[in-house]
Amino acid sequence: MIYYIIYTSTPNGNVTPEVLNDITQESIKWNSQQNITGMLLNVEDKYFQFLEGEEMQVRKLFDMIKGDSRHTNVTIRVQGYSNERVFTEWSMGSWMLTNKELIELSGLKDLKAYLDDPVNNSLQSKKFISMMSNLLQTWISHEPERAKRLKSDH
Template sequence: MIYYIIYTSKPTGEITPETLKDITSVSEKNNPGKKITGMLLGVENKYLQYLEGPEENVNELFQKIWKDPRHQNVTQWIKGYSKERVFGRWSMGSWMLSYSALKKMPALADLKKFLDDPLNNDLQSKKFMSMMHDLLKMWIEEEAEH
C-alpha cells in the first residue's frame, strides 16, 4: 500500500511558473531517494499538493513543508492509503493553473470547489483521486502534443 497526503497552503510570495520550476527541481533531486512521488499544483494563490510514498518519508516531508517559511496556512485535508501510485512517473510534477483554465477542463470541475471548501471524507477523497488521475492523463496528452 502507498501512503498519501493531500494538502493546501498559501505561499508567502507570488506563485509563478519559475517558483514551481524551482520547487520541482529540488523535489526531483530529493524525492527519488525517499521513494516519494507526487504532483504540485499552483492554482491562483494556493498550492495544492499530492504526496505519495512510504508513510514515514511522506510524513517527514510534510512536516518539513509545514515548517517552511515559504508556506502559510498549511492544511492537510486527506491522508490514506492507495493500492498503487497515482504519480509514479515523476518524483514531482508541477502544473500552474488558473480558475479560468479550470472552467475549460470538465474533468477538473470539482477542483475549485475542493480548494474553496474541502471536505475530509471518503467521497471527497475518491473524487479528488479521480481528478488527480484525470489531471495526470491530460498532462501526459498535453506533453505528447508538444
C-alpha cells in the same frame, strides 16, 4: 499499501513559473531518493499538493513542507492508503493554472469545487484518487514536453 497526503497552502508572495520550477526541481531531488511521488498544483492564490509513498517518508517530507517559508496555512485535507500509486513515473510534477483555466479543463471540475471549499467538501478518498488521476492525464495532454522532461529527471 501506499500512503498519501493531499494538502493545500497559501503561497507567500507571487508565484512565477520560475518559482514553481525551483520547487519542482528541489522536490525531484528529494523525492527520488525517498521513493515519493506526487504533483504540485498552483492555482493563483493556492497550492494543492498530492504526495504518495511509504508512510514514514511522506510524513517526514510533510513535516519539512510545513516549515517551508514559501507558504503558510499548510493544511492536510485528505490522507489515507491506496493499493497503488497515481504518479508512478514522476518524483514530482507541477502545473500552474489560473482559476479560469481550471474551470475550463474538462475532468477537473471536482478539483475546482474542492479548492473553492475544501473544509466542507465531502469527496471521499477514492474520488480524490480519481481526481488526481484526471489531473495527471490533463497535465500530460496540456504540457507534454514538460511532463516528458520531468519524467526523465525521475
